Amino acid sequence: MSWYTVIGALEQGIVFGLMSLGVYLTFRVLDFPDLSVDGTLPLGAAVSAAMIHAGGSPQLSLIAAMAAGMAAGAVTAVISTKLRILNLLAGILTMIALYSINIRIMGAPNLALLNRPTVFDALQGLGIPSHVLPLALDAVVLLILLIGLERFLHTSFGLALRATGDNPRMVAAQGFNTHTAIIVGVALSNGMVALSGALLAQSFGSADVGMGLGTIIAGLASVIIGETLVGERTVLVALVGVLLGSVLYRLAIAAALSFRFGPISLEPSDLNLITALLVALALAFPQVRRRLKGRAIR
């Protein structure tokens, strides 16, 4: 693996880390497995790309992307809570609907941003080497959101949100509407995912309606790797674990792609297979560890 590949994996780990924090919020904090993220990641990319394409500000387009993601997340949550549709199904409905919506937003299945301004331009001339510029900016955005999320989860509202995923009956008995917690939480989550999509589009130089495929799986893999490695003693530890998981996951994929064994080598089109294998491994890891521990005691 070249240094360049490592930087690339690191950058992806950071941008997708933002998305993984969103997945952590729904999957782990709210206990609401939300599949809409496969649609809200490209939604963020589409909104940002379309705005820049139309001559809008790249910075504002990030905010617009986040708002669009939050709205889409709120739709999923409302479908699930108010219409009493299973959360997995509600997410799939939003995801499918977004496929059409994203093409509408871009006017085509994809949109290139060649020679268009991006948020990374503003940092040009600060003496940061241009190939690590996206990494630097993404890391700053990520840090701000991580701290913000950590603070939020310790507010009165945030506590009620965390307890909702844990024990909704208790939350109702303590006088909080669990529907409110779910709607706000899923909206926030998808806002982060869409922001991650917008940053991706700007650093790749294009948005594509298919770029969201497997978002949920990658996010889940990061969450599980993080939990396995650092645990979840406190909210902060858990959030940092998710980021660590995201970076390691991208490095693992990069390593797998650069793997050569005689005539056998992996192609980018094998990525989905590798992803599925990695996630299955990550999911099985706690089980395997428990069994090994059990054996050691005996």
Place this chain on the structure above:
Amino acid sequence: MVKIRGITKVFHPGEVNEVVAVNDVSLEIPEGQFLVLIGGNGSGKSTLLNLLSGSLFPDSGKIVVGDAEVTRVPEYERAALIGRVFQDPLMGTSAGLTIEENFALAATRGKFRGLGPALNKQLRNEIRDRLALLAMGLENRLTSKVGLLSGGQRQAITLLMAVFQRPRLLLLDEHTAALDPRASREVMRLTTVMVREQGLTTLMVTHNLTHALEIRDRTVVMSHGSIARDIGSQDLAKMQVPDLMALFLESQGEGNTLLHRSTASS
């Protein structure tokens, strides 16, 4: 003061498995009364409590707590008036939150929950003071996750949370039944201390007739969704456990209530 006027709750109405769980029940609980509710399995005690807490809405009838009619007020709004402890010791707390975070939730019950920090020094001190009452050493473990505690400890915390802000009505549904005898005694002791100290209007369901007779305020016996006996403090003063047992058996009709459909009236 709590007023229940002719409330009825039917599960699966019109279907073969129709159950009249609560059948035209009227009950008034004066301010500060500690009412004990007993009755066979399936006699409708939990349903009555669920109707009071707002977990269920009645088919007919009216519920007033203090001076507010709450018959159709959703549970999360009504919770401002009501403290509740469930039978399952895991039900009343959030395992993933720390002890102090669970209390912070109870401290904001019925208030707006915004984006301010949930905990501050003053609240922590108050939580510590309350926990010290338990003499379980929990006041030194404020940042431990509740999931690490025993059932008895969790139930004691749930009780403290239920009364953290003085509720207009305290609902206890067999809240010591799932605990080992020592924890059960401890939580029961704590319950009487809390209720008496704060003069709380309380409705407690128990199968333990000894516990029932420790509180000689008023004992109501339910059977097949209705109130079968309403025993006042003067009568309770003269009673022993066997007397209450005799009344209980008599009120439940013949044989084992488990074998009766609650719709089959005695």
